[in-house]
Amino acid sequence: MRRARPYARLLIVGGALLAAGCSEASIDAAVQKVFKPRLTPQQYMLIAVSDSDPDMRREAVANVADSKEYDAEWAIKGFVAIALLESDTQSRCVAIRALAQTDDRRAVETALKILNHEDYPPQEVRPPDELCRWDAMTALGDLVQRGVVPEESRLVARDTMIMHLLEDDSRHVRTAAARGLALFRDRDALDALIAGLADREFPVVHQCELSLVALTGETFDCDPYRWKQWLEQHEADPFARAGYIPESRRAPYDGRMSKAWYETKQFFRWAFPGAKE
Numbered sequence: 001m002r003r004a005r006p007y008a009r010l011l012i013v014g015g016a017l018l019a020a021g022c023s024e025a026s027i028d029a030a031v032q033k034v035f036k037p038r039l040t041p042q043q044y045m046l047i048a049v050s051d052s053d054p055d056m057r058r059e060a061v062a063n064v065a066d067s068k069e070y071d072a073e074w075a076i077k078g079f080v081a082i083a084l085l086e087s088d089t090q091s092r093c094v095a096i097r098a099l100a101q102t103d104d105r106r107a108v109e110t111a112l113k114i115l116n117h118e119d120y121p122p123q124e125v126r127p128p129d130e131l132c133r134w135d136a137m138t139a140l141g142d143l144v145q146r147g148v149v150p151e152e153s154r155l156v157a158r159d160t161m162i163m164h165l166l167e168d169d170s171r172h173v174r175t176a177a178a179r180g181l182a183l184f185r186d187r188d189a190l191d192a193l194i195a196g197l198a199d200r201e202f203p204v205v206h207q208c209e210l211s212l213v214a215l216t217g218e219t220f221d222c223d224p225y226r227w228k229q230w231l232e233q234h235e236a237d238p239f240a241r242a243g244y245i246p247e248s249r250r251a252p253y254d255g256r257m258s259k260a261w262y263e264t265k266q267f268f269r270w271a272f273p274g275a276k277e
Contacts, residue, residue, distance in 0.1 A: 041067040045078045054088035061091050065098035076104050083110050083136075084125050092128075093135045100139035103148045111140040112153070115160050130170040137164060137173050141180030158184045162192040165208075171201040178204060182211035185239045190215060190231060197224040210249075217241025219249050 039047075044067075047060035061082055069075055079102075082095035096114070099107040114136040117125040128136065140157055143149050149157050158181070165177035178196055181189045193215075196208035209222045216238055220226035231238060253259045 039063075041069045041072075042074065045075065048082060048091070049078060054091065057082075057086070058088060058091040058094065061094050061098070065094055065101075070098055071102040071104070076102055076106060080106055080110050084113060087126065089129055089131050092126075092132050096132065096135040096139055100142055103143070103146060105148065105150060107139065108143050108149050108153055108157070111136045111143065112156060112160060115140065115164060130173065133164070133168065133170060134172045134176060137161070137176040137180065141176060141183065144180060144183045154184075158186070158189060162188065165192055165196050165204075171199075171204055174199065174201070174204045175207045178207040178211050182214040185215060185242060187238075190238060194224050194227045194231070197222050197227065213246065213249055215239060215242055217244030217246065219246045 041064050044060040044063040048057050048064060051057050051060065061079075064070060064075055064078065067075075076099065079095040079099045083092055083099055086092040086095065096111070099110055113120060113125050114128050114132060117127050140149075140160070144154070144157055161177040161180045161184075165174050165181065168174050168177070174196070178193060181193055190212070193208045193212050197205055199205050199208070205222050209219065212227065213219050216230075216234075218230060218241065220230065234240075251259070253261070
């Protein structure tokens with residue numbers, strides 16, 4: 001099949017836009033977009049770290065993250081710089097998530113720096129807002145789960161999660177921290193999760209219970225007093241049943257079809273509380 005010549009493409013695009021009633025300015029912008037040369041991932045990274053427009057920077061870093069070169073050395077270095085110092089929250093979050101996908105140890109270092117930013121000068125780590133901390137905590141948990149966090153950094157990662165579970169003012173960050181602590185089979189993690197059951201936000205409390213279930217194979221329906229009693233009685237090996245899911249915590253369905261049917265019934269119960277099944 002013969003390829004359309006450039007002027008033929010121009011006529012096709014222009015004719016379609018005119019037929020749609022577009023203005024001359026809109027036509028010019030659309031034509032420029034069609035014929036604009038595609039940028040390489042390296043060129044996008046240059047825009048991501050230098051353009052004055054935050055929207056352009058955000059779009060550029062997203063293009064690098066979606067490219068096949070997202071885990072190249074130059075890309076990782078760029079993501080680290082953006083994650084630590086970018087002023088635009090969305091661009092920063094894209095960089096944090098992209099770093100986590102590389103499974104590079106610098107992703108661990110960057111997440112820990114963001115979550116412990118008070119230990120660093122602002123010219124090294126820009127103080128993160130709630131969304132940045134949330135993405136950094138989620139990334140840290142994912143990296144721990146995939147075994148990327150080196151042994152010498154595991155305790156720092158655990159202590160960082162404990163600190164944010166008990167002190168962060170964002171329920172999203174606290175919930176992510178509680179989820180991550182399920183990956184640490186030690187007493188400090190258990191104590192922090194039991195303390196988290198007293199949180200003022202139910203999503204945090206619920207996640208603390210789920211993490212305690214994962215670590216111990218027990219459940220006490222978010223009751224910190226019963227958890228403390230149980231822990232006193234099982235000091236020797238509280239993780240003996242780790243991975244076991246108590247009957248009351250098991251999903252009431254098995255497979256996609258039964259899950260869909262269960263969720264449909266739950267919806268109708270919520271929408272029509274007086275109706276019979």
